[in-house]
Amino acid sequence: MTGFAARLRSALDRHGPLCVGIDPHPHLLEQWGLAVSADGVREFALRTVEAAAGRVGVVKPQVAFFERFGSEGYAALEATLAAARDAGLLTISDAKRGDIGSTMAAYAAAWLEPGSPLESDALTVSPYLGADSLRETLTLAVRHGKGVFVLAATSNPEAAALQSAHPIDVASTEGQTVAQRVARDVSWVNGSAAFDGGLGPVGLVVGATVDRAEFGLTDEVLRATPLLAPGFGAQGAEPHELHSLFGALAGNVVASESRSILSAGPTALAARIDERAALYREHHDG
């Protein structure tokens, strides 16, 4: 079995950093002429998978928009994940789950255990209950060749106060921030084995426009860390800025775009994906 880090490295090398976010927002469903229902969500997501196949390496379904329709929405998500897998796309389920003990283990099993209805290549998780509460999840991910992206420094302004706060317990290091502490507390996994292509299986969510230094997230800390970066496309950052924004870490970046792509509508979707993916590759190779 090839682990997540190697699969991700290979997908990024082949297709470039663009990740297509699958966000069946009610507003987009209407724009696409689809019903605001589980059926509409299913149609929207399957068409997006079809358009993404062969054009990018990674898709990221936003779980909330499926959950909105309960069990039927989840059935649509299962179909979407299966279609993506069949199409050779890596899937990052953006669920931002976070809990403790056996509850967190149940979330991990739901998304990362082979054969589970919601099986994905990777899952986004939240560390509010302490990064160490995710320890078992990270271990399970590695065992099954899966990946995890832990929320660290996100690009939304409301988050800055919490994520740049300073822990003052005995384990903290002078001047460390919450985001840095999260990075430290989950990075042991990336260091515990030799992984291909310089990446480990435990990534962080770090906004494209975040001042990483302010959060203590230096290049050295993030060297082996896949970075799921919201903030590209409609949210402001542009493909040609990948290198100026991420420098030596540009090769670690999964650049997630949703609205900028999905707003093309179903007919122009494939062409829009081609166009955006090419913009990243152009600057990536250069």
Place this chain on the structure above:
Amino acid sequence: MTGFAARLRSALDRHGPLCVGIDPHPHLLEQWGLAVSADGVREFALRTVEAAAGRVGVVKPQVAFFERFGSEGYAALEATLAAARDAGLLTISDAKRGDIGSTMAAYAAAWLEPGSPLESDALTVSPYLGADSLRETLTLAVRHGKGVFVLAATSNPEAAALQSAHPIDVASTEGQTVAQRVARDVSWVNGSAAFDGGLGPVGLVVGATVDRAEFGLTDEVLRATPLLAPGFGAQGAEPHELHSLFGALAGNVVASESRSILSAGPTALAARIDERAALYREHHDG
């Protein structure tokens, strides 16, 4: 429409603070002689609702154990929530969701909008993306007469460093912690209207054994705040300690127990709930 705060006040006054956690953990499914599957989860949860009806005022399904089985698990959860509603039980869906903007709005609609398949009386949410990212969710909850419990100071040891960290942005007050900041940033809702029984619709998750003073969560800050308190039963705190642990806030507490009750097995379950509920009431009234 009676709002969540009034429904909660009435449920607590009538039945006391015990809330039955519905945690269909694989280990418990086996102990109950049920299949570790969506069908097993459904049977487990429906029997628990049946046993809880008339004995307590509130049940709290732990969403992870349903999500473990994908869309079929969610169908079981929908049946559970409907059965609880029909039985006159208040439901707190323990999902700890947290995201931003329209994504968080989709979670809020999924759980708190009347008529949604997963409609609940209240939802637990996570503030890692900033308490202000929950603003729309709180507004939607109030509009629909629903409640929200925001993770603040949880009782698990891994969480202490993050939750007691000190924000140092311009909006922070000297010595404030993350948990206190969360409480401050969501409590405007409770203050924005007159609510029955001294409670507002926005609660916090505060562990029973947490030293609230250490987190800056004083009685004054929490006066109108419903407190969802894990940590009772198998996790260590006992019903007779409710007053010594919560003092003037004892009347705000929803004391959640899961394993201590569910481990009784299906036959002895109703008797165990009666017994635990009586222990709280005994000390509550005294």
